[in-house]
Amino acid sequence: EIVLTQSPGTLSLSPGERATLSCRASQSVSSSYLAWYQQKGGQAPRVLIYGASTRATGIPDRFSGSGSGTDFTLTINRLEPEDFAVYYCQQYDKSPWTFGQGTKVEV
């Protein structure tokens, strides 16, 4: 099983700042099969990035994904108030499909 470790667990930032979230895999993950999700309280997750760097439909360009192999990054430029949420990475490369434990971005 591929274990995804996200860091930091919590990121305390202010609106307008940049957030850099890390996702490290226990073994290499094909870039095509790494995605990022945002989840706000009481809501279902929403896909932000797939294929490590492709923004999903309707996602603002302040969200960007990068990385390959075992190290992936989600960057949120100029945080907006609505961006404060929990973010998960997920790999689809090998079964079982696994999620990271999440990073909370808080004010």
Add this chain to the structure above:
Amino acid sequence: EVQLVESGGGLVQPGGSLRLSCVASGFTFSTYWMSWVRQAPGKGLEWVANIKEDGSEKYFVDSVKGRFTVSRDTANNSLYLQMNSLTAEDTALYYCARVYSSSSGRAFDVWGQGTMVTVSS
């Protein structure tokens, strides 16, 4: 509007069974893999099961193998999760999700609102 609506959750005793349903609308259900993902209270996301477009392939996380089955009914645009021998560790909000696939990658691009399963005596 593309939509997934789950139902069937509730309170069940340990060792009991429950069948979750997910009705899809607004897209061609038969052309997508579908999945179940769960989230225990206050915890992260856990993928539970996948089923291929035609139902010919199914995959499960180890913790539910032999207890859960997944099926689909194209005529009714429905996805199901049959859960048997439930334990407290199965207590979670269960989401159904559509698997989007392209040359650029995959993602769960559509999610339902979830249905809550509580296993307790």
